[in-house]
Amino acid sequence: MAQTVKTAPPDDRAPEPETRSGSGPRRGPRLRIGAPYLLIAPTLVILAIVLLWPIVQMVWYSVHGFTTRHLLPNAPAPEFKGLEYYGRLLSDPEFWTILRNTVAVTVLMVGITMGLGTLVGLLLNKLPKWFSAVVAVGMMLAWATPAISASLIFRWLFMPDRGLVNVALDALPDWLVGSGWREYNWFLEPVSLFSVLILVIVWQSFPFIAVSVLAGLKSIPSELYEAARVDGAGPWRSFWSVTFPMLRPLFALLLVLQIIWDLRVFTQLYILANGFQNKSVYLLSYYIYQQGFSASPPNYGMGSAIAVVMTVMILIVTAYYLRIMIRQGETR
């Protein structure tokens, strides 16, 4: 709040009304001070009750034995468990596998999405305007498809026996891709299921990266590229010494957003895995849901402990996001 004094552009208009145009016809000074709080009050109340308080509860549940029994009226108070659930998680090889898979799958999703998105952004910038517009509209279709529809489409594309991908792979010569593709079930083993999952996510998310990078590229003055060319820089060199440094803040922001979005993937996995029987294809968010709503009886305590782990991971990334936003003056 010390910033409010020194910040330049947005401020020089804002403080004025407080000092001078207390002229607002019917309002006394007291009301002026209260006004912003009145305006944000409904938002604050809703956010606090619906989203903020549950974060606190999540931590509380994670140290208590809590199940459906405790939801009944006159239920006994849930038993305090201390760090038991965390201890169980840390010593559980299955949890470590799920955590490792979550990190690996997220890294692949983010890496491929960022790489492909950036390349497509650069490509769109080079294409003639009309063709670039056509490709952009096409990408919009992928971006706009609801997660549930997208997951169903890919489930159908990779269906054993009749899915188009299986049929096509089967039609290709065996020396190239091997045989037996037609009956191949992609959704049983972690590696093949996660491959399809990564494909769905990349398909849905690369357009956002591409369009953002394209917008960024348009903001770079072309003189910089000319200067680079005069100095004998090839395309590779001019990307790393002009484009990348100029767009560094944008790339940082896109990277953070993408990590946060991909770490929480649930809907797509829910459709692709089609149930909770196969523990080897769980990711963290899936594990939380399974503990809370599919295990019998539901183990809210354990589910919350996993949720705390996931939230901490996300908050670490969010801290970096906040740093970027504060630097860009978005919080002023």
Add this chain to the structure above:
Amino acid sequence: MTATATRAPSAPRTRRAPRRRSPAARLRSAGLYLAGTAVLLFSVFPVYWMVATALRSQGEIFSRDQSVFPRTVTLEHFDRVVNGELLPGVSFWTFLVNSLTVTLGSVAVAALLSLLAAVAVARFRFRLRTAFIILLMVIQMVPMEAMIISIFINFRRIQDGTGVTMLGNLTGILIVYTAVALPITIMMLRGFVAAVPKELEEAAAIDGASNMVIFWRILMPLVAPGLVAASIFAFITAWNEFIVALTFLGRSTDDYTLPLTLSYYFGRTGTEWGAIMAASTLLTIPVMVFFLFVQRRMVSGLTMGAVKG
């Protein structure tokens, strides 16, 4: 692809006459078109496949050789989805009305509340302002997947006098969707509010306009485009939402939203790909239409300021 995609090579060489292009330049340009076409196909094909499956006959879907272009075109799947019973005893229209109720309801509330909050953030300096903005940014990031257990328990506990909880009906998810939409709609709107020249409002105030008049006659018309963009954004988020609906609307299928219906239908039938794809298409169409409206705002709304100009 790297070589074709980066900037320098196709810039015309200064020494040559720009009109006559060397074979190398032509090859590069062909490569660019090829890469562009590949991206286009990759983006469009799954959507095409959804629609194509929805339009072909049951016999063709079940045949072992799938052709890329449908040999038969039929509306039987759409007919079955729209006019039949999607889930036992409940028709598509019920689910559509449910989805629209929740979505439009939460959008209306979120639009109103976020407009108020955006005015506060853009027009006033107050002590908790920075804290409020940071709160919005953090809340936006904490995933629903992590909070879902606590939120579920809370809504389960809230009961009216007759013991009806907030689960299993549309009110509960409407409230959650509103809360989820608020942070991003406020962030999108504050820019629009800040862009309205202060002088306009002051001039109106000098002419004796009341605060309400200033709000409705001066601020609103100028902020309206932002309000539309933010509302569409909130609409798309709520329309597509899955995990909250899945958690809250367990028992009675009468209250299902469209995405939940689709997932449930898929789980029950498994092989009715014609109908599943037809229903997916119907779910997707409104989002596509809205998307084309707000596409540019979407980018700037999400990357907020990182792209200058």
